[in-house]
Amino acid sequence: MAVYKRTYAAYEGSFTPTWSRFLILPRYSFARLWQSKFLVMFFMTCFFYPLGCVAYIYLANNLSILSSFGFPAGRLIKVEPSLFLYFCWVQAAFTYLLTAFIGPSLISPDLVNGAMPLYLCRPFSRTEYIAGKMSVLVFLLSLVTWIPGLILFVIQCSLAGWEWTRANIWIAGSIFVGMMIWILVLSLLALALSAWIKWKIAAGGLVLGVFFAGAGFGTALNSVMRTKYGTLLNLTEVMFTIWSKLFRWQADTGISVEAAWICVSVVCAICLWLLVRRVRAFEVVK
Amino acid sequence: MSDRIQVDNVSRFYGEVLGVNRVTLSIPPGITSLVGPNGSGKTTLMNLITGLVRPTRGSIQVLGISPADPERLFRVCAYATQFDSFPRGMTGFQFIYSYLRLSGLPHADCQRTTAFAIGRVNLGEAAHRKIAGYSKGMRQRIKLAQAIAHDPRVLVLDEPLNGLDPLVRAETIALFREFAAEGRHVIVSSHILHEVDTISDQVILLSNGYVVAEGQIRGVREEMSEHPMQVIIRCTRANLLASRVFEQDHVVEVRLHADGGGLLVKTRDADRFYKALNHLALDGVGIESVAPADDNVNSLYEYLIGGEESTR
Numbered sequence: 001m002a003v004y005k006r007t008y009a010a011y012e013g014s015f016t017p018t019w020s021r022f023l024i025l026p027r028y029s030f031a032r033l034w035q036s037k038f039l040v041m042f043f044m045t046c047f048f049y050p051l052g053c054v055a056y057i058y059l060a061n062n063l064s065i066l067s068s069f070g071f072p073a074g075r076l077i078k079v080e081p082s083l084f085l086y087f088c089w090v091q092a093a094f095t096y097l098l099t100a101f102i103g104p105s106l107i108s109p110d111l112v113n114g115a116m117p118l119y120l121c122r123p124f125s126r127t128e129y130i131a132g133k134m135s136v137l138v139f140l141l142s143l144v145t146w147i148p149g150l151i152l153f154v155i156q157c158s159l160a161g162w163e164w165t166r167a168n169i170w171i172a173g174s175i176f177v178g179m180m181i182w183i184l185v186l187s188l189l190a191l192a193l194s195a196w197i198k199w200k201i202a203a204g205g206l207v208l209g210v211f212f213a214g215a216g217f218g219t220a221l222n223s224v225m226r227t228k229y230g231t232l233l234n235l236t237e238v239m240f241t242i243w244s245k246l247f248r249w250q251a252d253t254g255i256s257v258e259a260a261w262i263c264v265s266v267v268c269a270i271c272l273w274l275l276v277r278r279v280r281a282f283e284v285v286k
Numbered sequence: 287m288s289d290r291i292q293v294d295n296v297s298r299f300y301g302e303v304l305g306v307n308r309v310t311l312s313i314p315p316g317i318t319s320l321v322g323p324n325g326s327g328k329t330t331l332m333n334l335i336t337g338l339v340r341p342t343r344g345s346i347q348v349l350g351i352s353p354a355d356p357e358r359l360f361r362v363c364a365y366a367t368q369f370d371s372f373p374r375g376m377t378g379f380q381f382i383y384s385y386l387r388l389s390g391l392p393h394a395d396c397q398r399t400t401a402f403a404i405g406r407v408n409l410g411e412a413a414h415r416k417i418a419g420y421s422k423g424m425r426q427r428i429k430l431a432q433a434i435a436h437d438p439r440v441l442v443l444d445e446p447l448n449g450l451d452p453l454v455r456a457e458t459i460a461l462f463r464e465f466a467a468e469g470r471h472v473i474v475s476s477h478i479l480h481e482v483d484t485i486s487d488q489v490i491l492l493s494n495g496y497v498v499a500e501g502q503i504r505g506v507r508e509e510m511s512e513h514p515m516q517v518i519i520r521c522t523r524a525n526l527l528a529s530r531v532f533e534q535d536h537v538v539e540v541r542l543h544a545d546g547g548g549l550l551v552k553t554r555d556a557d558r559f560y561k562a563l564n565h566l567a568l569d570g571v572g573i574e575s576v577a578p579a580d581d582n583v584n585s586l587y588e589y590l591i592g593g594e595e596s597t598r
Contacts, residue, residue, distance in 0.1 A: 015390035114371035121365040123357040281338035
């Protein structure tokens with residue numbers, strides 16, 4: 001072997017904390033997402049309903065304004081826990097569509113371009129990669145769900161006073177937990193489909209389809225088998241069951257809250273399994 | 287810290303598909319070429335060394351670091367894959383910068399090292415253009431730049447010379463030599479046997495997942511006793527030299543060139559042949575040149591792998 005001059009000197013500077021590295025991934029995803037005017041417009045649309053709720057809460061706490069116009073407002077306009085449940089329900093519908101737009105473009109381009117080895121041949125794990133991609137959805141969906149939800153709650157608290165706040169403080173937890181579960185389910189579902197379906201439009205369609213097909217199949221199963229457990233295939237109903245429990249609302253979805261939680265856990269586990277199977281640095285050519 | 291890459295009885299199966307089987311290697315610093323036909327296990331071996339694939343059996347140590355410890359491994363190791371694998375929409379600068387950030391370098395260091403790496407592969411002018419608009423050669427160079435950006439001690443490069451024009455190829459090979467001269471490992475896979483022959487300090491020949499030969503090209507060649515060494519001699523009195531050469535017991539075949547100005551000799555003992563040739567030259571045969579005809583990677587490939595390929 002030849003004799004080498006050993007002049008190599010490695011990088012000796014500092015490193016960023018390991019936990020923060022996954023946050024590098026969203027920066028380019030956000031930059032790309034905001035290039036779409038349609039997405040920006042749709043994102044803005046997601047805030048119309050929260051603004052309407054703000055107006056409602058304001059009016060409910062300032063009935064004299066309505067009374068001056070002759071409306072019997074006292075009996076009609078009240079801020080109850082159901083207001084926040086419906087808020088979650090409506091915003092969940094927006095996030096559902098938002099996820100169908102955003103989700104498919106997160107992982108599939110990296111897989112199509114064979115970029116996984118590039119990501120993973122660094123001190124960067126598959127878990128961090130998935131966390132990085134998921135953070136895009138979690139951040140955007142949070143902006144239109146629990147963050148405005150908590151803002152509404154704070155506004156109501158400030159207008160209604162200490163008594164109302166003390167009696168209803170649990171609503172804040174319900175908003176946060178309910179919406180985070182929804183975001184988790186949606187994000188995992190979108191990422192899993194993005195990892196397995198390379199064609200963006202098909203993946204987006206499937207995100208929508210999973211809910212519709214599940215609902216249809218569940219209803220069919222209920223009719224044929226004369227059971228109520230077909231409803232577990234209807235993710236919308238499953239989530240509504242959980243939210244209803246969180247918001248102390250009587251929902252007649254036909255399934256127990258425990259069954260709904262198990263269903264959500266199973267869906268998340270399947271999505272994680274699909275992601276782990278697909279997000280890896282190599283492909284086997286048979 | 288060890289200065290070698292140790293691969294100890296490593297096997298990797300993808301279900302029923304064989305990646306590599308019972309591979310044992312000890313790779314010293316310098317330029318090491320992985321040579322073999324498609325599906326021979328070159329990329330799998332690279333993936334194993336870089337920890338992207340875990341071995342089914344056996345163990346690997348890269349400079350004493352296990353590939354299962356990416357935090358330490360990728361401080362000293364870099365990998366450029368065979369395929370164009372660029373996240374969409376990035377410029378060359380963003381591409382390298384973002385991967386340095388993923389490696390944990392702070393912003394200022396990333397800016398500086400990105401600019402330096404791009405400069406080393408001569409892509410300065412195209413640094414802020416989108417990679418989607420790059421030529422094949424530019425893509426190869428930006429991949430190389432991302433690999434060298436964090437100044438690794440082990441460079442693993444899958445087909446790094448594909449698509450490069452002759453000038454850039456020469457520059458890239460010069461860069462490899464520079465790295466090797468600094469005591470780094472440069473592991474390249476290539477199908478361009480001529481270049482492998484030119485640049486490699488050692489070669490690893492793979493076939494069907496097995497290592498069929500490893501070491502310095504000449505050393506490997508000398509161990510292949512079933513294929514006598516071929517030596518081309520250009521001389522003035524070829525007939526006389528042929529008759530004298532054929533008297534040697536280790537010479538198995540002599541062929542005269544059609545023009546009568548030289549001969550091809552096949553010998554089982556090259557060292558003894560070269561000694562004998564010195565004596566013959568002193569006896570009045572005018573020898574113009576002596577050159578080994580099959581002392582290169584091409585011949586190794588042909589002898590060791592070509593046969594298997596043809597029998598498939």
